[in-house]
Amino acid sequence: MYLTGVGPRRKELLDKELGIRTYRDLLEYYPYKYVDRSKIYLLSEISHDMPFVQIKGRILSFEEFEMGKRKKRIVAHFSDGHGMCDLVWFNGAQYIYKNYIIGKEYIVFGKPSVYGGRIQFTHPDIDDASQIQLDNMGMQPFYVTTEKMKKAGITSRAIEKMTKTLIAKLAEPLSETIPEFIIRPLRLVSRDEAMRKIHYPKSAEDTQRARLRLKFEELFYVQLNILRYANDNRRKYRGYNLKRIGAQFNWFYSHNLSFELTGAQKRVMHEIRKDMASGRQMNRLLQGDVGSGKTLVALMAMLIAIDNGFQACLMAPTEILAEQHLQTVKEFLQGMNVRIELLTGIVKGKKRRDVLDSLANGTVNILIGTHAIIEDNVRFHNLGLAVVDEQHRFGVAQRAKLWNKNDNPPHVLIMTATPIPRTLAMTIYGDLDVSIIDELPPGRKPIETIHKYDNQTTSLYNGIRQQILLGRQVYIVFPLIKESEKSDLKNLETGYETLCEAFPEFRLSKIHGQMKDKEKEAEMKNFVSGQTQILVATTVIEVGVNVPNASVMVILDAQRFGLSQLHQLRGRVGRGAEQSYCILVTSHKLTNETRKRIDIMCYTNDGFEIAEADLKLRGPGDLEGTQQSGIAFDLKIADIARDGQIVQMARNEAQKIIDADPDCNKTENEILWRRLKELRNTNINWAAIS
Template sequence: MYLPSMGPKRAQLFNKELAIFTIKDLLYHFPYKYIDRSRFYYIHEIDTTLTHIQIRGKITDFQLLGEGRNQRLVAKFTDGQSSIELVFFKGLKFVLQAYQLHTDYVVFGKPSLFNGSFSIVHPDIEPYKEEAKMGFQPLYHTTERMKSKYLNSKAVQKLIHLALQQINLSLAETLPTYIIQKYHFVSLSEAIANAHFPTNMALLERAQARLKFEELFYIQLAILRQANKLKTSFKGFQFTHIGDMFNGYYEKCLPFTLTNAQKKVLKEIRNDVRGAHQMNRLLQGDVGSGKTIVALMSMLMAIDNGYQACIMAPTEILATQHFETIHAQLEALPLTVELLTGSTKKKERERIHAGLLDGSIHFLIGTHALIEDTVKFQNLGLVVIDEQHRFGVAQRAKLWNKNTRPPHVLVMTATPIPRTLAMTVYGDLEVSVIDELPPGRKPIITNHIFEDTKRESLNRFLQQQISLGRQIYMVFPLIEESEKIDLKNLTDGYQYMRSIFPDLSISMVHGKMKPVEKEAAMQEFIQHKANILVATTVIEVGVNVPNASVMVIENAERFGLAQLHQLRGRVGRGADQSYCVLVTSRKISNETRKRLEIMTRTNDGFEIAEADLQLRGPGDLEGTQQSGIPFQLHIANLARDGAFVQLGRECASEILNGDPQLSKPEHAILLLELKNKKKEQLNWSIIS
């Protein structure tokens, strides 16, 4: 059975284009914007700042202009003081029949400026009624394909109106009565109706508060139930004591004194791994905050208790760097550390496989090669995953399945995750934060320059830094859609630097190079054989060259905030003052200007992460678009609705503390709704 005016063909379009299958789906397709139609403008008040206007008046004349396909209908509309043209390119006969001259109408639409005069193309026209209260007009997302079949925002609005009439405000409640009363929420039916057709702002805000809370509350309820299940269902290996390896490293090998934040996080990890259940912990910290040292010391806890440990990194460069750093730091201890990547030769691979099985290899560091079926451990006790978002759930599970009992899991992120996102995307993990940099680090000085005016002074500055024995990164964007142009920009930049600094050694690295060539270029720079490294963002994550003190980012307008901060984090790792120079063209958007202002103002990764979430929204943040979020978001926005995320988590936590199984009669509704939402999400995953 279809809604009036829907029919099977239209229904199919809604299925394919918007994943709308039921009346409930349609009712949860909320407006993306509302236009205040309680106000009328005079025609002479129209200016370019108004996106939509509503005017009252009369049509005084119709004129058909042009011929054939180019024919258009122009209606002259006046409010008694001024006049404006209403222009129609389609449905000309209908317009001529439907609207009468010298009759009072309300016209609503988008004003366009052409040759110094305003007109409105295909406006909404309704008879004026003195008693009518226009309220807010909802605007709905559709697609180009739907619009070509006359299913625009207005058509969706009419269908939703019909759907609301059909259900007659009798939607089954989805929250327990005591929660609705506690937070003074409106009923679900009232919330849905006013989310689509509010007559004033107060009603809209109350409707949105109810619906946003509900969405985020159920996400938190699902996440916290999953977290409780992880804590109690999976028996972990108990690391009962701290032994010679941990103490030996702490006393003989530690390259610097641990910060208080690092000590605090190590205590949290220690408490987890000596318990009877599997650890699942997220380790957050700014670039250069010392996450790797914490991970290494956690791995030594595993070794002291007779277990093996591994680190899985997203790239060969990062895996190799972890290997070299850890290998060098553990030289004084009787431990075997090995590296396994896609480039590892067959004979070497077989030797590593044998060492893992007989337990003679204590640490394994590698890439995706670690999850191959042929890689088997004697006793894997701890897995460290660097750069969580680059590994899927199935890949992580493969590591867990290498044991009869799942190992402890420590997940590290390269840059801080905004709090609301961490509570949602990583809500089933315990979170540790290193919010302190090692002592002696100088804040990086960041400047923004325009490419057409400051290039010479930049070159003089680079020359000065090189004369002090420092090294320089010069990074160019490389985006798939314009790969050839970007590669040319990179090679042109390389040639330009060679012409400016003919006596210097300059290396180049980009994603199109063979792994061996890339590695050779990187090693030249790491070993200080090259003064300047011209590169794409392949150097974004993890590369550590303490002598590099300048990061020049070309076309900085083409990078997001998180990526700019990540690139900047490649410098500032030694005792010398470091610099980041953001080079852009003069033509940049306001949003880009905001990004660059934030970069020049602060080095705090947590502040930058929050700003990035506000500017871009959660859907754009790498690796977070719906991944890790248990249910689809229809109305809530993780960037703007942090207060509802927090409230939802507090409420869900309180319920589960008192009723972990949701077995109380008043919580039956919660179990039912979780089940329904799980079904809905399955449909979404099938569609996508």
């Protein structure tokens, strides 16, 4: 089938700029907005700040104005019988004079503006009034195009014409992709009706019903794939049955735990115990703000593994964080007969050989380390539980190596301090069970967040000095954004020198991503040990160590950070019992969106509330953690941030299918499994989700 208006050049541009290669791609390139074309405005009703409007009248005359070499501005003086306006073009004189006739009635559609005190329309859409039936015009769709496409004449209107031509050629209804037994109870329109009305609606109700159907379909297949994958894994990997709660766990709980667990920690611990004793492999995501007690919960899970005759490991993204986990675990297990070892790049020679030998013969109970744990020469005697801290810092292939360290895959507990909104968690981590610690330990004071402008350095420096004189330490963070690394790095270096001059009585450390790992580790250790009072850094400290003595986090150019990133940075302080502060420093010129971000940070410390707000402000692709995990969202019409109810509805329906047809072989579901197979090589990096 040949599509009128799409020659070789246009075909190439559509592919290169928008990824449109097939008729299906064109049909699935949806409008981003609509304008009601059924209403005609009088010129006397129009003001320059109105959106797109439609007028009806006649061209009275043309006028030309020279604009430099071989350039002309063509103006048509237009009247609707009640007033006058100008139609303006900056090129295409030959086309204009050939196609638009003085005295003939036209319908003009465009965005009004004012020039020289008169309403004008620049490069408007013009239709012959005798050929247009207003009742049939309905809602005009608008499509996103690029500058390159516009220069080649592929405007929104051109895409609209292509799509309408294609729809007109579809004599047969489009084949259905969802069975009637799902469509009918949810009152969804057919795929054919949805696809026709999304591009050619007669009313706002048409667009709503079409969008609901297409969003549901998109999200339903995402959820069906995730749940099918999770179901297959559960049946394939039985997992170790770790039912016994024995001497190590009981001794720790009775003697070493000097405080009461929070209600949230108890609830999560119950969920983990149930998983580990179920006889199927645990795949659980443990979410909780910095300082909520995730490591303690993970440690208790490790003790259950040890009581059942298994080993456990904890993998951290950096050496310094692995060392801190080692120190924390050793303090918790003081006096207990549990052997804990470290395996990072700095463990070498005889010590490394001893750790590896002891791990292989089973005398090491808990191994804590970095990606060194997944090296081929690291062999466990019987690994029963793998804990991964901040898993988005590890690639899929790296994690898979850890799962293969035993005959059967170990139970898996993934910890993250990045709060993930529920709808996003259902999509990114849909194959994992999710536990949330949403309660801070008693005695912790909420961090006070203050907004300051960049001309208030005197009061800022005075506050910093006051805190250091009280014996506290301070983080000062500069932005380091990839697009402008050189200038940002210069800002940090200059800023560091300025701060050294401002605080000559104190010692400062400096960390940024361009430094060698050893240099960063050394500078961080100086700060952790208290040898330096101020740490000047970029966001490399975002997933960092526990410095209970640090009570102030200053974030410069805070307008350049996303909400989740600001919240992660703020979580570096507030680890001790003292009052902590987060100072967000910005310029006076802030966009409305930035001001909202700053206000939310000052208003709440709730990570999940912040993550929900961030999702709505920025969309899923920008959220901290999703990019690193390799999950590329390419949903064509659904919006994870705003379509939470549809995500839930889609998941419920997908779960019903998996429950009723776990082997994917029932005849009534054949349409679903066939469609899922078609989609698997398209819009989402499915493997990364696992």
